[in-house]
Amino acid sequence: MTIGKLIDGKAFAATLRDKVGEGVAGFVEATGRKPGLAVVLVGEDPASSVYVRSKGKMTVAAGMESFEFKRPDSIGEEDLLDLIEELNHDDRVDGILVQLPLPGHIDEAAVIGAIDPAKDVDGFHVVNSGKLATGQEALVPCTPLGCIMLLKDELGDLSGLEAVVVGRSNIVGKPMAALLLAESCTVTIAHSRTRDLASVVHRADIVVAAVGRAEMVKGEWIKPGATVIDVGINRVTDTEDGKARIVGDVATAEALAHVRAITPVPGGVGPMTIAVLLRNTLVAAHARAGLGKPEGL
Numbered sequence: 620m621t622i623g624k625l626i627d628g629k630a631f632a633a634t635l636r637d638k639v640g641e642g643v644a645g646f647v648e649a650t651g652r653k654p655g656l657a658v659v660l661v662g663e664d665p666a667s668s669v670y671v672r673s674k675g676k677m678t679v680a681a682g683m684e685s686f687e688f689k690r691p692d693s694i695g696e697e698d699l700l701d702l703i704e705e706l707n708h709d710d711r712v713d714g715i716l717v718q719l720p721l722p723g724h725i726d727e728a729a730v731i732g733a734i735d736p737a738k739d740v741d742g743f744h745v746v747n748s749g750k751l752a753t754g755q756e757a758l759v760p761c762t763p764l765g766c767i768m769l770l771k772d773e774l775g776d777l778s779g780l781e782a783v784v785v786g787r788s789n790i791v792g793k794p795m796a797a798l799l800l801a802e803s804c805t806v807t808i809a810h811s812r813t814r815d816l817a818s819v820v821h822r823a824d825i826v827v828a829a830v831g832r833a834e835m836v837k838g839e840w841i842k843p844g845a846t847v848i849d850v851g852i853n854r855v856t857d858t859e860d861g862k863a864r865i866v867g868d869v870a871t872a873e874a875l876a877h878v879r880a881i882t883p884v885p886g887g888v889g890p891m892t893i894a895v896l897l898r899n900t901l902v903a904a905h906a907r908a909g910l911g912k913p914e915g916l
C-alpha cells in the first residue's frame with residue numbers, strides 16, 4: 620500500500636512570512652512607517668494567550684508594529700466597543716484582531732461589526748464576508764485562505780474538483796466553502812445534522828475538516844487519492860504517556876494510507892493562519908496608504 624504525503628504547513632508558512640517581510644520593507648520605504656497590527660484579548664484563556672503571544676512575536680519578526688490589548692473577563696461590551704473605536708481611528712493601526720471566543724455576556728457580532736472593515740484582517744465583518752460571497756475584493760479569513768494556498772500548492776488548478784467541507788462556522792467552514800467555490804470546485808458543506816457523513820466525505824477529492832472533534836474523520840471515509848486539510852485543534856491527553864498534546868479532526872495515521880496528501884496537526888494549517896494574518900495586515904496597510912495591492916502575495 621502506498622502512503623500519502625504530509626503537507627508541511629510550517630515550512631510553507633515560514634516562506635510566506637519571509638515574503639511578507641520583504642513587502643513590509645517596501646512599505647516602510649514608501650511610507651516612512653511600519654504596518655501595525657492590534658490584537659485584543661479578553662480573559663485569561665491559556666490557549667488564546669499562547670496564540671496571541673506567538674502572533675505578537677511573528678508580527679515583530681516580519682518588521683511590523685504589534686499592539687496588544689489585554690482586558691479582563693469582566694469588561695463590559697461598551698468598554699470593548701470604545702477600545703475598538705479608538706483603534707479604528709489610530710493611524711498606526713492597519714489591522715485589528717479581536718481574539719474569539721469572547722465571554723458569553725458580550726455580543727460577538729456587535730464587536731466584530733464595530734471594526735472598521737478596512738482594518739478587519741480576520742475578514743469576519745459582514746462587509747468582508749459579503750464581498751467574499753459575491754466575488755468582490757475583500758479581506759479574507761486567514762485560516763481558509765491559508766488552506767487554499769496549501770491546496771493550490773499541492774494540486775495546482777482546483778477547478779472541477781469535488782470538495783467537502785465539514786463544519787459551517789462563520790470563521791472557518793462558510794468562508795472555506797466560498798473560497799473553494801471561487802476556485803470552481805463543486806462544494807458540499809457538511810455539519811452536525813448531515814446524514815451519513817462517511818459517504819458524503821467519500822465523494823470528495825478535497826476534504827476540509829473544521830469540526831473541533833478529535834480524530835472524528837476516519838481513514839476509511841477518505842476516497843483513495845484525496846487531499847485532506849485538517850483544521851482541527853483539539854487538546855487531548857495521550858492514553859500512553861498521560862501528556863497533553865494536540866490532535867486534529869482527522870485520524871491522520873489511518874488517513875495516510877488513503878490520501879494523496881494531508882496536513883498534520885500540529886504543523887499544518889495552524890502556522891498558515893498566523894502567516895496569512897501578517898499577509899492580510901500588509902494588504903490592509905497598502906490599501907489604507909493608497910498603494911494598491913502588494914505584489915506576489
Ligand SMILES: NC(=O)C1=CN([C@@H]2O[C@H](COP(=O)(O)OP(=O)(O)OC[C@H]3O[C@@H](n4cnc5c(N)ncnc54)[C@H](OP(=O)(O)O)[C@@H]3O)[C@@H](O)[C@H]2O)C=CC1
Binds near residue numbers: 785788810
Ligand atoms: N488551525 C487554525 O488556525 C484554526 C483551527 N480552528 C479549529 O478548527 C475547529 C473548528 O473551529 P470552528 O469552526 O471555530 O468551530 P465551531 O465549533 O464554531 O464549528 C464546528 C462545526 O462543526 C460541526 N460539527 C460538530 N459536530 C459535528 C459532527 N459530529 N459531524 C459533523 N459536523 C459537526 C458543527 O455543526 P453545527 O453547525 O450543525 O453545529 C459546526 O458547524 C476547532 O477544532 C478549532 O479549534 C479554528 C480556527 C483556526
Ligand SMILES: Nc1nc(=O)c2c([nH]1)NC[C@@H]1CN(c3ccc(C(=O)N[C@@H](CCC(=O)O)C(=O)O)cc3)C=[N+]21
Binds near residue numbers: 890
Ligand atoms: N479572531 C480570531 N482569529 C483567529 O484566527 C482565531 C481566533 N480568533 N481564535 C482562536 C482560533 C485558533 N487559531 C489558531 C491560530 C494558530 C494556531 C497555531 O499556530 N497552531 C500551531 C501550534 C499549536 C499548538 O501547539 O498549540 C500548529 O497547529 O502547528 C492554531 C490555532 C486562530 N484563531
Ligand SMILES: [Mg+2]
Binds near residue numbers: 720788
Ligand atoms: Mg467558534
